[in-house]
Amino acid sequence: VPVLIVLAALLFLATGVAVVKRGRDLGWKAAASLAGLVISAGLGPLVFVFIGYLALAPGQAGDNEFGPPAPPLSATAWV
Numbered sequence: 001v002p003v004l005i006v007l008a009a010l011l012f013l014a015t016g017v018a019v020v021k022r023g024r025d026l027g028w029k030a031a032a033s034l035a036g037l038v039i040s041a042g043l044g045p046l047v048f049v050f051i052g053y054l055a056l057a058p059g060q061a062g063d064n065e066f067g068p069p070a071p072p073l074s075a076t077a078w079v
Contacts, residue, residue, distance in 0.1 A: 019051075024066040025031075025059040 016034060023033030040050035059069060 013049075019054060022054045024052075025069065026057055026063070027060050027064045054065075 016037060016064075019033045019037045020030045023030065023036075036050055037047070040047040063069070
């Protein structure tokens, strides 16, 4: 059981990092991204709606306050 608790905490931390990075791509502050994650996780299945929105929402076309957009990934980068 302690191992599962540690793994769940690491998974939630990794999800938080990914949500902050994607939120910055959308022009959001880190606190807003994490608040959305925590609130949606507290509401159960709505976390999937929130993460789905983050996955499908178009990012900002140009530079934002967090820097230029990341270059598109090639097929070899996914492998």
